[in-house]
Amino acid sequence: MMRAKLILSVLTLLFISLTAYAQSEQTQEVKASLNSGSLESQFDYMYKKSFRWTDPKTGLRYKTIKVNDLFKFKGNVLDSLKNAKAKYSEANATIATQRQEIESLKADLGKTNEDLTSVSEEKDSIRFLGIPMSKAGYNTILWSIIAGLSVFLAIFIGRFKRSNAVTIQARNDKAEIEEEYESHRQRSLEREQKLRRELQDEINKQKYTKQDAKKGAK
Secondary structure, eight states: OHHHHHHHHHHHHHHHHHHHHHHHHHHHHHHSSSSSSOHHHHHHHHHHHSEEEEOTTTOOEEEEOOHHHHHHHHHHHHHHHHHHHHHHHHHHHHHHHHHHHHHHHHHHHHHHHHHHHHHHHHHTEEEETTEEEEHHHHHHHHHHHHHHHHHHHHHHHHHHHHHHHHHHHHHHHHHHHHHHHHHHHHHHHHHHHHHHHHHHHHHHHHHHHHHHHHHHHO
């Protein structure tokens, strides 16, 4: 009894497996045809559907393919080549368009960089006496002018101090000369007055002497 059940189970599983395999083969045949699928699958389909033939003389085996299937496959190959060429041309056109866009973007990028450089230069530049120059150049010129003016001011102050010292010395010398002159003039005046008094005294003395002489003569 158990043996009969086991045999029945094995037969049932075998039947199910064969049925599934047959359905799979039918599904593959439905999927594989000359109307759809890749060229490789169409070739495999055409090869499987071809008839076997063996040459009785040579013993070589051949595959006979239907002419309609062969021309159908040829048409599919030509269509595939045509589609491939169309896609290739489309790809080349797309590449050319993308190259033009890239060149345009490069040109725009170059112009943008130039504008950015110009803006940066304008930002970092300043106009001095109507002449545009960089801030570094402006600072150099400005500090050079300041340094030159500082040197000129130092020279001017030095010369002024020397001139002032000379002026003060000249004033002192003039004051001394004037003082000496005044002293000399005063002494000369005193000597002159003294001489005048002495001269007057001498005149008076001579006058009195003459008067006394006249009186004695009388």
